[in-house]
Amino acid sequence: MHKLLERQIKRHLGDTATVPSELAKFIAAVDDAYASADADRLMIERSLDLMSRELTEANAGLRSELAERQRTEQALLKEKDEQRNLIRKLEDIHSQLLQSEKMASIGQLAAGIAHEINNPIGYVYSNLGTLEKYVQDAFHMIELYEQAEAGITDQEVLSGIQAAKKKLDFAFLKSDLRALMGESNEGIVRVKAIVQNLKDFSHAGTTEEWHYANLHQGLDSTLLIVNNEIKYKAEVVREYGAIPNVECLLSQLNQVFMNLLVNAAHAIQERGIITVRTGCEGEEVWVEIADTGQGIPPENLQKIFDPFFTTKPVGKGTGLGLSVSYGIVQKHHGRMEVQSEVGKGSTFRVWLPVKQP
Ligand SMILES: Nc1ncnc2c1ncn2[C@@H]1O[C@H](COP(=O)(O)OP(=O)(O)OP(=O)(O)O)[C@@H](O)[C@H]1O
Ligand SMILES: [Mg+2]
DSSP states (O other): OOHHHHHHHHHHHSOGGGSOGGGHHHHHHHHHHHHHHHHHHHHHHHHHHHHHHHHHHHHHHHHHHHHHHHHHHHHHHHHHHHHHHHHHHHHHHHHHHHHHHHHHHHHHHHHHHHHHHHHHHHHHHHHHHHHHHHHHHHHHHHHHHHHHGGGOOOHHHHHHHHHHHHHHTHHHHHHHHHHHHHHHHHHHHHHHHHHHHHHHHHTTGGGOOOEEEOHHHHHHHHHHHHHHHHTTTEEEEEEOOOOOOEEEOHHHHHHHHHHHHHHHHHHOSSOEEEEEEEEEETTEEEEEEEEOSOOOOHHHHTTTTSTTOOOSOTTTOOSOHHHHHHHHHHHTTOEEEEEEETTTEEEEEEEEESSOO
16 A cells, blocks of 8 residues: 555554445555556656756757857967968068168169269269369469569560450469369269268168178268258267177168168257267177157157057158168167157167177
């Protein structure tokens, strides 16, 4: 008999043995009903159990699928990030290449022109020297004639000479001719220096090899080239120290100096001073270009070497000057330092090893 039924009979009717016999059939039917309810419950419980197990399994499957999907998504995101970085790097390199290509072709152009001008300048220079000597000789000859003038007795000849002298303003001609020769000489020497500087500056560009070069020469020729950009803005003060020749690609370093000098001039609003200093410490040489310009706000200091970072209006600056310079200095195993105070000015210092490692 079902345990529950047995307990209930005991409670309501006393001992099961004393149950009236006419109830036996009824009790047996109730007992059957209890048993079948139990069986049903068991079956329901089992199927619930089964269902719950299946649900748990499905749930776990879903969870792992989700995790897998998240992993793939993360990997995709990472890949996308890497691609974006790569594209940015490629863009940077591309623009730097463009810039250095531009500089190289400007250099080649300058070298070509310098070469072409060099020859005519050469013979004009040398002819001027000869001419000066001839003029001196001719003057000497005229002086001798002048001394002989006293001996001329023919009044007609004498007055003819004196009239011609007066007409030509011979005294002035004599002194002016000397001044003209001097000025022409000075001019031609200057043109020669410019051509030489152009040649130094470009140094035939692309095929340049590593040489021990005098940085002061590089600075001087670069200063001459950018003089036009600077002269209305600033006075240039040179404070050169005693430095050894440095193993470098001088035309590329000249590019660095040019970028720094032009930036310095741009930073000066009215008029200021650009100081170019050099010095050495241990195995390193430094070149410093300091300006009394507007300075760089601290929040920009981190960005100025980034390609395309510029505070200049559209069309004025490409924002490549410093990034290209940085690249060139790195190629020389050197480094660049900058100090700046808003309203006071900036100082850029380029450190270079005397000897390449
Ligand atoms: N001497 C300086 N004084 C003040 N700001 C400077 C100086 N040098 C550089 N900067 C700042 O750094 C920025 C980046 O300089 P960078 O030379 O790279 O580019 P740019 O001068 O703007 O353009 P460009 O490509 O024509 O050189 C400048 O726009 C300017 O804001
Ligand atoms: Mg610049």
